[in-house]
Amino acid sequence: MNYQAQVNVTLKKSVLDPQGKTVLHALHSLGFEETRDVRVGKYFEVKVEASDVKKAEEKIRKMCEKLLINPVIEQYSFKVSEG
């Protein structure tokens, strides 16, 4: 079966995000004063073959832990669907 994972990576809450702060200030200066905070992250689309959805999820989790994220500064979440 073919699966597709959508992986979102963000900096941990405890880590300052200077890029997010800069975007926040830009939004404020463009008139979006109601913006409270912005965090900039990364998004991956990973296509993977697996016998079932559980196996696909397990593979994606391993990919995240091993390469896609750095657990010192980042956290991740993902969704796996057929396709």
Next chain:
Amino acid sequence: MKAAVLVFPGSNCDTDCFHALKDVMKMSVEYVWHKERSLAKVDLVVLPGGFSYGDYLRTGAIARFSPAMEAVKKHADQGRYVIGICNGFQILLEAGLLPGAMLRNKTLSFICKRVWLKVEDVNNPFTCRLKKNGVLSVPIAHGEGNYYCDDDVLKKLQDQSRVVFRYCSQAGQLGESFNPNGSRDHIAGLVSEKRNVLGMMPHPERVSEAILGCEDGKKIWESLLAEVSS
């Protein structure tokens, strides 16, 4: 003294490191391509600066899986010396040979300039010929040198005197205005628990001979030479 300079696709300070060690310091030096699985018996391995794998994903994140990095880990486990400069430091962090991680500079811009470094520790092979609390002038050139670690790791680094260099003023004062990239606790360089692995963002190889206007970086190589020959 024998040294190896690792070369990754995208390394661009490898030739400078090679020149400083071979022509200036008269060491026996060889290049080692990142695909090599073993290292000849050398005293020192240098992970040079640059943009290994184009800094894709995260700085150093892909280079850390190069075959040569397994050999570097073995070399370090045997208590021999490793220095990672700039991108080399980033690779050591990703490889887990040093704790912590690098974030984008607080200014979000690439910074290329001379900075002042306070020598915070001389009880390690890289600065044993330097004066504690002395100040060095060494250039930085990076976009991601904003060192980060959590509170527990920071305390451990402080308790074990593993912070070797901090960004400072010319007079050696610490402060936000002397910290170019937002690095935690003004950290510019640190050593491993066994003190045989050093990671530093500034480039000592660029200030290793008088013709370059400064020889402050040479003192690190002199310390290593003294340590190895002792």
